[in-house]
Amino acid sequence: MTDHGGSAIPLTTQSLLDRLESTILTRTWVAGQRLPSERQLADDFGVSRPVVRESLRRLQERGLIVVHPGRGSFVTEINPTRGGASAEQLVHLGDVTFRHLIAARRMLESEAAAQAADHRTDADLVRMYEILDALDSVSIADNMEVCAGLDVAFHEAIAVASGNPVIQLMFGNIRRLVVGMVYRSMTDRALRQHGVPIHRHVLNAVKDRDATAARKAMADHLDLAWEQYGADLDRPVASVLDRRAEDLPELADLLRRVGRSLAEPR
Amino acid sequence: MTDHGGSAIPLTTQSLLDRLESTILTRTWVAGQRLPSERQLADDFGVSRPVVRESLRRLQERGLIVVHPGRGSFVTEINPTRGGASAEQLVHLGDVTFRHLIAARRMLESEAAAQAADHRTDADLVRMYEILDALDSVSIADNMEVCAGLDVAFHEAIAVASGNPVIQLMFGNIRRLVVGMVYRSMTDRALRQHGVPIHRHVLNAVKDRDATAARKAMADHLDLAWEQYGADLDRPVASVLDRRAEDLPELADLLRRVGRSLAEPR
DNA sequence: TGGTTAGAGTGGTAAGACCAGTTAGGAATA
DNA sequence: TATTCCTAACTGGTCTTACCACTCTAACCA
Numbered sequence: 401m402t403d404h405g406g407s408a409i410p411l412t413t414q415s416l417l418d419r420l421e422s423t424i425l426t427r428t429w430v431a432g433q434r435l436p437s438e439r440q441l442a443d444d445f446g447v448s449r450p451v452v453r454e455s456l457r458r459l460q461e462r463g464l465i466v467v468h469p470g471r472g473s474f475v476t477e478i479n480p481t482r483g484g485a486s487a488e489q490l491v492h493l494g495d496v497t498f499r500h501l502i503a504a505r506r507m508l509e510s511e512a513a514a515q516a517a518d519h520r521t522d523a524d525l526v527r528m529y530e531i532l533d534a535l536d537s538v539s540i541a542d543n544m545e546v547c548a549g550l551d552v553a554f555h556e557a558i559a560v561a562s563g564n565p566v567i568q569l570m571f572g573n574i575r576r577l578v579v580g581m582v583y584r585s586m587t588d589r590a591l592r593q594h595g596v597p598i599h600r601h602v603l604n605a606v607k608d609r610d611a612t613a614a615r616k617a618m619a620d621h622l623d624l625a626w627e628q629y630g631a632d633l634d635r636p637v638a639s640v641l642d643r644r645a646e647d648l649p650e651l652a653d654l655l656r657r658v659g660r661s662l663a664e665p666r
Numbered sequence: 667m668t669d670h671g672g673s674a675i676p677l678t679t680q681s682l683l684d685r686l687e688s689t690i691l692t693r694t695w696v697a698g699q700r701l702p703s704e705r706q707l708a709d710d711f712g713v714s715r716p717v718v719r720e721s722l723r724r725l726q727e728r729g730l731i732v733v734h735p736g737r738g739s740f741v742t743e744i745n746p747t748r749g750g751a752s753a754e755q756l757v758h759l760g761d762v763t764f765r766h767l768i769a770a771r772r773m774l775e776s777e778a779a780a781q782a783a784d785h786r787t788d789a790d791l792v793r794m795y796e797i798l799d800a801l802d803s804v805s806i807a808d809n810m811e812v813c814a815g816l817d818v819a820f821h822e823a824i825a826v827a828s829g830n831p832v833i834q835l836m837f838g839n840i841r842r843l844v845v846g847m848v849y850r851s852m853t854d855r856a857l858r859q860h861g862v863p864i865h866r867h868v869l870n871a872v873k874d875r876d877a878t879a880a881r882k883a884m885a886d887h888l889d890l891a892w893e894q895y896g897a898d899l900d901r902p903v904a905s906v907l908d909r910r911a912e913d914l915p916e917l918a919d920l921l922r923r924v925g926r927s928l929a930e931p932r
Numbered sequence: 933t934g935g936t937t938a939g940a941g942t943g944g945t946a947a948g949a950c951c952a953g954t955t956a957g958g959a960a961t962a
Numbered sequence: 963t964a965t966t967c968c969t970a971a972c973t974g975g976t977c978t979t980a981c982c983a984c985t986c987t988a989a990c991c992a
Contacts, residue, residue: 413975437941437942437943447976448977450719450975450976453720453943453944454719454723456943457720457724457727458723458724458727460724461723461728462727468943468984469942469944469983470942470943470944470983470984470985471942471943471984471986472941473942473943479838480835480837481826481837481841483838483839484838490832490835495831500832501832503833504832504833507774507777508773508774508836511769515769560747564769565756565762566753566756566767566769566770567766567770567773568746569751569753569756569840570770570774570836571746571747572745572747572749572750573749573835573836574835574836575747575749577832703973703974704973704974705973705974713945714945714947715946715947716944716945716946716947717944717946719974719975722974734953734954734973734974735952735953735975736955736974736975737954737955737973738954738972738973738974739973739974
């Protein structure tokens with residue numbers, strides 16, 4: 401009853417947060433259910449109450465729980481359209497398939513490419529060329545992480561070049577899903593050979609300020625994935641979400657050399 | 667130097683969070699800048715260190731700061747495409763215009779309508795009819811809040827009916843902006859008279875499982891706004907929302923989260 | 933029976949202490 | 963003088979104890 405997915409004697413604060421979030425996302429604690437009290441959680445996990453409280457604050461901020469003074473903390477229902485939900489939460493629930501993701505990306509990124517053709521600056525253009533040049537110069541077999549990171553960076557650059565903050569926001573909110581999908585695509589020879597060149601088609605259209613061509617090129621790019629994914633189309637995205645390209649120091653270094661620096665205080 | 671937008675003698679923990687967030691969102695503290703230490707903040711604001719720490723955890727969760735043990739907390743650069751950014755943050759920065767929002771909504775909701783036509787369930791249909799019937803039965807002059815809420819609810823129902831969690835996620839992430847825009851549209855007689863009936867066109871197409879017609883009807887709906895907004899098209903969403911802050915509770919809530927209506931008591 | 937109330941439980945806050953990692957400046961060195 | 967090294971003063975991370983306001987429940991009394 402009081403077993404929260406793992407026995408006692410844990411360690412850090414981060415692991416506590418992960419445990420609690422996992423317990424909620426796996427529906428071990430269902431919506432509306434009351435969490436154990438802060439004192440009880442502290443006791444169960446062998447940490448102090450302030451640590452528990454800080455973890456609860458983060459869960460609260462993620463929209464996973466609501467806290468009522470004097471009563472307790474309660475699991476909230478995860479509702480994608482009510483705001484606050486993150487892509488990770490949806491993926492963990494297992495409802496997101498590649499079919500869903502590709503359809504959404506096709507919509508979003510085709511529009512982004514079209515708007516980029518209209519609004520791109522010369523600086524946008526330079527950066528995109530640098531990314532694609534870097535992508536050509538790196539062997540996929542040698543360093544798949546870097547390749548995937550550059551691929552995502554190109555799509556991100558398109559979103560930035562659109563000049564539309566709402567488009568950029570939407571891309572940012574599914575960014576981790578895109579990273580996962582790019583990893584999946586990298587392992588597919590046909591997708592690599594035919595997909596990567598289309599990047600150039602998109603970029604050329606953006607350079608020429610041809611919105612129609614840019615939209616079509618980006619749509620082609622994602623239609624290719626649609627055709628090649630086969631049985632994976634209806635597979636949950638969760639299976640490939642683990643990888644996190646942003647955490648790679650080498651990629652961060654490469655991207656910094658490529659242009660804009662990743663805002664790192666130092 | 668140590669003046670954080672307000673002198674000492676504050677009050678609750680929520681107000682501390684609001685103050686800190688506001689100080690960051692107004693760029694009083696710029697990206698990369700180091701925040702005062704936890705002990706210093708506790709001293710400045712007259713609260714205890716745990717309160718400061720919990721506030722910092724929430725800022726961290728919102729992606730506004732990064733924390734380095736032994737060094738301090740640092741303001742992060744708000745980057746829409748890097749994930750974690752919220753619509754409120756973007757609006758507060760003043761970069762989002764109705765032109766941006768309408769373009770994004772046209773893209774998103776046209777696709778949502780098309781997918782809804784393909785994937786809607788009978789339950790979806792019932793709910794959408796109920797919403798539109800309720801909308802017809804309520805006088806706009808009497809209760810604008812309810813009307814606006816129902817309007818948003820219809821668009822939300824379309825997103826839900828699409829059956830695509832990624833689409834739903836995107837809608838949820840711009841939901842508050844949609845609410846603001848609907849309020850703006852409610853005050854426009856031409857928009858009301860011609861816009862509301864188009865809801866029926868969308869719903870009929872969804873009912874008939876005609877994806878093409880549904881996409882077009884939704885696009886028409888938003889194109890109408892595009893044509894009618896006039897000079898407001900290139901006005902920041904935040905500024906237009908400001909005017910009606912007093913009489914609209916839900917909007918006031920949005921603005922409060924954004925930190926605008928915080929009448930700074932000395 | 934029905935209303936009141938006391939107590940236990942909950943989250944909210946405060947204060948003080950210790951730890952581990954970081955940083956900067958002074959002392960010792962070459 | 964220039965360099966290296968080390969200490970002391972930070973920083974955030976954690977623990978402990980204590981008290982407050984609020985909520986709920988159950989025993990109590992009228």
